[in-house]
Amino acid sequence: DSGVTQTPKHLITATGQRVTLRCSPRSGDLSVYWYQQSLDQGLQFLIQYYNGEERAKGNILERFSAQQFPDLHSELNLSSLELGDSALYFCASSAQLAGGPMRTDTQYFGPGTRLTVL
Amino acid sequence: LAKTTQPISMDSYEGQEVNITCSHNNIATNDYITWYQQFPSQGPRFIIQGYKTKVTNEVASLFIPADRKSSTLSLPRVSLSDTAVYYCLVGTPTNAGKSTFGDGTTLTVKP
Numbered sequence: 001d002s003g004v005t006q007t008p009k010h011l012i013t014a015t016g017q018r019v020t021l022r023c024s025p026r027s028g029d030l031s032v033y034w035y036q037q038s039l040d041q042g043l044q045f046l047i048q049y050y051n052g053e054e055r056a057k058g059n060i061l062e063r064f065s066a067q068q069f070p071d072l073h074s075e076l077n078l079s080s081l082e083l084g085d086s087a088l089y090f091c092a093s094s095a096q097l098a099g100g101p102m103r104t105d106t107q108y109f110g111p112g113t114r115l116t117v118l
Numbered sequence: 119l120a121k122t123t124q125p126i127s128m129d130s131y132e133g134q135e136v137n138i139t140c141s142h143n144n145i146a147t148n149d150y151i152t153w154y155q156q157f158p159s160q161g162p163r164f165i166i167q168g169y170k171t172k173v174t175n176e177v178a179s180l181f182i183p184a185d186r187k188s189s190t191l192s193l194p195r196v197s198l199s200d201t202a203v204y205y206c207l208v209g210t211p212t213n214a215g216k217s218t219f220g221d222g223t224t225l226t227v228k229p
């Protein structure tokens with residue numbers, strides 16, 4: 001158990017709909033990251049937050065957005081869903097701010113949310 | 119942004135030692151090297167991290183030569199449960215906003 005929790009575990013929805021995925025980081029971790037992993041694909045970094053502020057953006061579509069709240073939990077919002085958005089969505093957390101003097105931020109991943117768009 | 123190159127797949131047998139090498143020719147001075155393990159439908163799990171020479175923990179060893187242009191993850195006496203994808207990561211996954219997780223190495227351990 002990494003200490004990172006994600007809800008829901010599974011989500012089935014229809015094209016055009018909007019969903020919200022939730023992540024609670026490990027106690028004390030200030031950084032939250034979101035990743036997408038499609039079937040047989042590698043991990044695609046979407047976005048990172050640190051202490052409530054957006055810190056880095058990866059391959060995140062304009063239909064997707066995220067935020068980190070004062071209690072440090074984070075939500076990933078996916079709208080106008082398409083079939084191709086079906087994937088595992090992982091949240092990870094780390095204690096350090098990425099991009100510090102030494103580039104290392106050991107990430108602890110949650111169990112993921114499996115999104116199926118029909 | 120340090121790009122990593124790993125073998126796509128490797129096979130081994132139970133009880134053998136497995137070494138997975140990762141190339142990272144343009145590693146930056148302040149980059150650490152981190153290895154993760156991922157089982158199907160689960161989030162990646164941190165295995166080991168190092169900066170230079172050798173690091174050992176209860177599950178693996180990490181060998182980094184002096185030039186740091188490559189690293190080798192060593193798994194002693196693998197078992198069937200070590201069958202997974204192993205990712206080598208250099209620096210942080212969010213360098214310049216790009217993921218550097220790559221495709222990883224699929225290790226299959228056979229009985």
